[in-house]
Amino acid sequence: MMILVLDVGTSLLKGGVFNTEAHLIAKAEAPIKLISSENPLYHEVDPDNWISTLSLISVQLGLTKLKKLESIVVSGNGPTLVPVGIDGSALDSAMTWMDRRGIEEAKEISRICGYYVDPSFYLPKAYWIYRNKPNLYKKTRYFLSCPDFMNFHLTGVARTNLPAKDFTRYIWSEQIIKDLDMDTEKFPPFVKPGEIVGKVKKEIEQTIGIREGIPVIAGGPDFIMSLLGTATICPGRACDRSGTSEGINLCSHKPVRDSRLMTLPHVIEGYHNISGIITASGKALEWFKTISGKKELDYETLFEDICDIQAGSKKLLFLPYLVGERAPIWDPNARGAFIGLTLNHGRREMTRAVVESVGYAMRDVITVMEEDGLKVEELRVTGSQAKSPLWNQIKADITGKKILVPEHLDSELFGGLCIALYGLRYHNSLSEASEKMVTIRKTYLPQTETKKIYDELFSLYRESYRGLKGVFEGLSHIPDEERP
Known part of the structure; x- marks a missing residue:
């Protein structure tokens, strides 16, 4: 059986097909174009570029010919935020993890929370849209992170990946959303790494070539994947x-x-x-x-x-x-x-x-x-x-x-594999999957x-x-x- 692992980086989208023994069968990557801005605080990317790049990766990996694909896991850069409409499409450019325009919004949220919240985090970005682009905010059905947006595109199910329960202070919580007078329904429910988000939609098989019905397992932020992948x-x-x-x-x-x-x-x-x-x-x-x-x-x-x-x-x-x-x-x-x-x-x-x-x-x-x-x-x-x-x-x-x-330098892909094998019950825990599969190629001493x-x-x-x-x-x- 095969597992497809995808990682949406800042400048590259990578895909790897592994078997359940952790052998890399095929790998592909394609560039992602960022949107240039003269404002040093603005850093954006077109989410549709992620989708078109995924189609290219699918062709390179030959996904239409893979009959034994058992699951898909997606990780991605962050904190990157995408406002998504009712029809599931991105309504505007994604504000990437480098985007720091929400300085004033972060100060307000920090005051309410009682701890420091950086402008690059998810909630200051959503709050900036609420304050500065009210029409966009009104049209937004969901605010999604980069990997959550990709999962939503594949399955039609909107979920927010929560790597561990205390991560809410770095993502969002229902109470803070209410304190900011924003709508809680625009922020999807949480899902843990290893849980199934949904299954691949029929339209995806027709447009991208990934077979309908394949389970999509929650991955998460790229840095979480790296911890497991190393x-x-x-x-x-x-x-x-x-x-x-x-x-x-x-x-x-x-x-x-x-x-x-x-x-x-x-x-x-x-x-x-x-x-x-x-x-x-x-x-x-x-x-x-x-x-x-x-x-x-x-x-x-x-x-x-x-x-x-x-x-x-x-x-x-x-x-x-x-x-x-x-x-x-x-x-x-x-x-x-x-x-x-x-x-x-x-x-x-x-x-x-x-x-x-x-x-x-x-x-x-x-x-x-x-x-x-x-x-x-x-x-x-x-x-x-x-x-x-x-x-x-x-x-x-x-x-x-x-x-x-x-040995495997693409730790995001390898970490995603760890999560998939845990979610599919090939290993009893994430730590077991990680420790057993990761090997060291070389050591450099000072x-x-x-x-x-x-x-x-x-x-x-x-x-x-x-x-x-x-x-x-x-x-x-x-x-x-x-x-x-």
Whole structure:
């Protein structure tokens, strides 16, 4: 029997067909086009692009020929919100996880809740629509996350994935919705990972080629899939979920009370997921490739080009806050900056500085975790960055932690498989499925001499933000130039 796992990323939609022994039978991916905006707080994508890309993936995987497909699991980027109409179609662009326009709405919700709610979360986005686009709000039948929208498209059943019961403070609760004078019926009931959402509709077989009647099992946010897909299910293990953004997720036996981090319930009952999300990591390197005239250069060649640049990029730092920053500074007004540029620096040094900035941002998060008494024993890296030996070694040297690279780098797909096998009762628990299936391909250890260089530069990296914070705040108050 076969299982189809889909992951809707920020820039790619990936699909994998696995058998029940966890062997990858077929894999495909296709790009997703984001909507550009001159407003740095606005980040959108057309949900119909997800659907058309799914059709392309279906052809690449040959889903029409798969007669033994047993189930489907979907994960997706988030917090990304889609307003959906009565007919099931998206009424407007989706506000992606990078979208931070709801700053004032988040402040109001934080006041009501009594705890911090970030503008990137689901509820501030829905509340922004309520306040700023009343006609759109009125037409909206459901507010859905990215994977929930895809499940709804496949099955016609609207549900909200709830990875664990205490996640409501990061998604929504009925009481908070009422306190904001919004309509609770626009927010679908919750479903847990591993539960069946519904079955594939007949129209989907006709348009996409996935056979009618196949069960669609609730997956969830991509970071939850990564925890399972890397076996980050024991205290001390941390997952470095690399890609467009970077998520450091530590499995802990205890929660922490620190506004610089998010303490989430772990998908494994009894544990906590201590999380720090770095907003633009891979996105920062993609940006620099583009502006430096190397957009078409593949990443393998890019890293070969900078491998002989000494650690520290000739004393050049880069702040990767191109779309503000979440953990640990939580500053939507933060901006990117090169620190220490001289006539001796060129494109290659600047490229390496951008790469190293991801390691500094990771260490910034890990340092806060350790200040709170948590132990980070190892980092299990996944995603596109894990393919680069140089980047893995840089991360090990900067953080001082060993970097473990799993056999399956697409942890979202592999985590989705874990959920499917648990939901179909091939395993007794999610932890059992994850621990049994995940294997480690390679380990990178910190290099002592290189780490000494990075220790000094990391201190200056933190100091750079503190020194520029007031400048960033001042820039945010300058009105955007209006076009004629």
